Amino acid sequence: MYVFAEFEKRGILRYISHLDLQRAMTRLLLRTDLPIVFSEGFNPHPKLTFAQPLSIFQESVCEIAVFRMDGPPPEEKTLEALRAAAPEGLTFRKVTYSERKLPECRAAKYEILMSSALTADGLKAAMEGPMPVLKKSKAKTETVDISPMIKEREWRETEDGILLTCVLPAGSKTLNPSYIGAFLEGKAAIRSILRTELYF
Amino acid sequence: MRDDRYAELLKNVEKPGRYVGGELHSDWKDPSEVDTRICFCFPDSYEIGMSNLGMRILIGCMNRMDGVFCERSYAPWPDMESQLVEHNVPLYALESGDPLGDFDMVMFTLQYELCYTNVLNMLKLSGIPMYASERGSGYPLIVAGGPCSYNPEPLADFVDVFSIGEGEEALPELVELYRQCRKEGLPKEEFLYRASRLEGFYVPSLYTPEYGEDGKLSAFRPNREGVPAKVRKRIIEDLDHVYFPESSPVPYLDVVHDRVMLEVFRGCIRGCRFCQAGMVYRPYRDKSPENLDACARASVANTGYSEISLTSLSISDYPRLPELIDKLLSWTEPKRVGLSLPSQRIDAFYEELMTKVMSVRKSGLTFAPEAGTQRLRDVINKNITEEEILSACGKAFDGGRNTLKLYFMNGLPTETDEDVKGIALLAQKIVDLFYSVKRSGRSVGVTVSVSCFVPKPFTPFQWDAQDSLEELERKQMLLRGEIRSRKIDYKYHDARVSRLEAVFAKGDRRLGEALAEAVRRGQRFDAWDEYFDYDRWMKIFDVCGIDPAFYANRQLSEDELLPWDFIDIGVTRQFLLHEREKSRRGETTPDCRTKCSGCGAVTLCSGPCSCTEGRNA
Structure with missing residues (x-):
């Protein structure tokens, strides 16, 4: 079982x-x-x-x-x-x-709290175009546009900072939310990352 | 830690788990509801410190006291050290996150000489002045203990009080004295004076050494009336009634000894002449199988560990070992908990026992012949013959093993090139033994690991000189040339590390300045290859006017006053001298159970010595 x-x-x-x-x-x-x-x-x-x-x-x-x-x-x-x-x-x-194994996880939802000199709208705009980052995997390191992988983006300003909620691919095509921080480097700093849901 | 105040620092370090505490079963008390706060420090990395049973025991002993909260701190790894410095954050305790400077007492356990710079560096990172004389009443009391405190002198300028011997009863007494003195509103000096009068405590500031023109210690006396001239070590007589941490922090990180450590006995009945532990932990005292079994059951249930290691200096000397093993196996096997028996003597190796023990998990087998020839093994009183070594290896091979590890030492007193070559010969005989019987499809691997002899205080070899660096390195190369089989994997220690160890092992108070200077120059983690810097140390000694050879490579005369002579370990100087003389004649001394050698440790017991009499007779 x-x-x-x-x-x-x-x-x-x-x-x-x-x-x-x-x-x-x-x-x-x-x-x-x-x-x-x-x-x-x-x-x-x-x-x-x-x-x-x-x-x-x-x-x-x-x-x-x-x-x-x-x-x-x-x-x-x-x-x-x-x-x-x-x-x-x-x-x-x-x-x-x-009785059966857990299927592969397809995606995960995250709440990413950031501190930034920009507003939520400003950060949203910054992430509107392509988002090239240097992505490391076991086999190689290459520049990848992560923008298409970041789905269901929602922006909110909170007392603690700017909160981005989004859904990222998981399982074999996983995208670590820290890459968003890497892309925004200089514009925003990630303060905390909370995973709130897994999709199968 | 219950808050996030160091989140900014922790983001930038490799293993933040080292600095946050919060492990299962870590102690917690509300700091505002206790009157005495202690930080117990291990002056090496978290992974090493969490593997130390003594620290767990002592923290537990103090946290059982009402109104006392004892927390932990470990030496921050250099990446964390730079974060602390960069953010101007003092070193803190893992439980509360409060800086060490806020505590009443900061205690250090001294497990090896090369951690001394870490002790001072931890003080430095805490903003606590290193020198005891520079710490007024606003600073914590600095207490130290552990095996290296049998020669506390290199740290005498920095530590307020040393605890000599076993601490389960002594440390709570010291804490009580501290609270009493505080209640009476007494100054630090008065507390220290009273501490010096408690058995098992050494207050270095109350003793003054004098040196002759030849640089040798000429006198060492108390400088205040009423301070005892000799400090006697403390022991726990009845180990069955001493606290054992059945529920102690379970680390998240992969620490060095990540298992239940079940201490079976203290002391050793052997008497290897190079071995400090074998002398300073005398007399032999053990726990009953019933007690050990109960402790093991509780520990496994509380921690979820799947391995129990039976620890002691020489596990096969426990008279009731088969009984203990049977008791343990009756429940560990069904629970899939493995047993490991490190530190087995070759002459008492029971393959049958090992086969039993290995039924759950297979572990490596290590023997320690220490020397390659019978002559030298007799000199060091190892009391094992080549026949016994080969017989044990044969049993291990017949039992299905094909790898063995053997420990040896280079540079033992009287060692000749023949003795060095003897190591290679012995290893070859073991390889040949494997192939003397047809064993299907398997190849043998014998690891020969050779360390360098470091003369230690309170051993029959305490008067002996360490071989010079050049000589040690020559012997290492000589041995390398003698090993011809590819089945033998030869490993040897960096002789420069052993030399530094010898300097501090046999050092006196004058080395304090070198330690302070080393820390000022950023030296620490000397026990780690990546931070050990021999040339820098030599420069530091030079700057401080210290000749390392005076400590490491000088043959001491038998009537010389030794820096540690004021400590009474029970075992007498007379016995050590006698053993030294016998060693030069190649005469051995039987173990304590065969015949009492009159070492003097019995004077520490209220009754007869438990190694020969009492319940284990």
Whole structure:
């Protein structure tokens, strides 16, 4: 049985990388008495994946960890056990069971808070044309126009700064929201990034 | 940390997780509701510091005190250091984020000599004057302890109080004394005076050294009436009733020892003559399997760790090891928790036990013959024969292993070129042993890791000189030439690092100026290859008028007053001298359980020494 555990990663946990989160989640699972399915081999560990890795310095209210259980208790019992074992900053919101794997994540919604000398309209205008940035991947580094990838843009001025809400591709074609900061360098500085929704 | 005040700095560092605390089970008290605030510092990176069990124990001991909150700080990595400096932010404690200068006491654990510059650099980054004499009542008290405080003198000018020996009972006593003195409105001097009269505490400002014209220490006395001439180390007699941190911070970052560390015993029954730990931690005292099992269960349940490491100086010397292992395996196996047994002696290597232990996880196997020939192993009192080494390796190979790691030392007293070549010969014999039996389709790998001997205080070799740098490097090259098999992977330590270690290990107060100067020049993280700078150190010694060879490469005379002689570790000078004489004759001394060698550590116990009598008899 696959378990989809939805959680928030907030506060100081934004200083923890994805790799470190994986280890923390493994330990969290081991602190529960849940019937977790382990991998075989010399170094047995819970089989654990995440819907979409979250970069260091970013927060989220919509993360999903996927692991497997044999003969699981009711969903609310699992949720209770996970909550009891969770460290500060990691809050479980929901547990659902499924016979099938989680499909690939297609897109993610972000709230990007920026400080800028410009107004929201000014920043909006700055992002209207093509947005060439130097994009790094494992294979190569190239200049890419990220503008077409940034969808459903909404601009708002708040007390804390200018807030851009947008939807970016995830999964195999993922765009890290920090590239928007790279493009706006000199015009705006990103203060915080919050992931608010995943789309499958 | 409960707020975001350092977000701007943390954005620009490689591993911000090092500087934010907030790990599962990290302690928290409202700073406004406690009367005494302590910051316990580890003068190296977070990843090293979080791997230290002693620090976890001591923090736990102090946080169990009402009205006391003990936080943590680690040496900021140079990228964070520049951020602190650039933003003009003083070094802070991870729990509250408050600067170290705001604390009542700042404590440092001294695990190795090459962390001394980090101690001073952490003070500097906190805006706390390095020299104790420059710190008035507005600054925190600086306390230090740990293995290096058995020769505290190189740091004597900087530290207010040293804690000598085990701290579980001593540190809370010091904290209580501090609160009492504050309640009475006494000045710092009076607190220090009273601290010097508590057993196990050394207040350097209350002692004055004198030096003869030859540069040697000629006298070392208290400079105030009532201050004891000798400082006796503290021990915990009953380890089954001492605090153990079953619920201590679980790091997010990948730290060096990321597992449950289960301390099985303290002290050592062996008596290797180069080994400081083997002498200063005497007498042998252990915990019961029942207690250890309970601690291990609680620790695993609280942390979610999937590995337990049984720690001690020489785990196979625990008389009830098979019983302990069986107890642990009864629940660790079903839970898929692995056990690791580092520090096994070759002569007590049980492959059967290892096979049992390895049923969950496979881990590497390391032996420490220390010397390549029987003659030299007898000189250092290693008490193992070549037969035993080969037999243990054979068992390991038969048990299905094909890689082994062997530790040796270069530069041990009386070492000849034959001894150096003996390392290569022994390694070759082990390779040949592997191939003496047909083992299907596998190849052997023997790692030979050779460090340089550093003479340490409170060992029978404390009077000995370290080989000169040139000699150590010559021996390293000699050995390289002797190793011919491609199955042997030869690794050796940078001799220059070991030389600096020797200077500070056997140093006196006059080295303080060099440390301060090094830190002024930006030197720190000496234990890290990327920041170690031998030439710079030599310049610093030169500027300060210090001859490093005086400390590292000089044979001391047996009647010379040593900078650490005022410390009483229980083991007597007479015993150390006797052991030294025996070493020159190639005579060995049996382990404490076979025959008491009268080292003197029994005087630390209220009853008979537990290594030969009592419950483990």
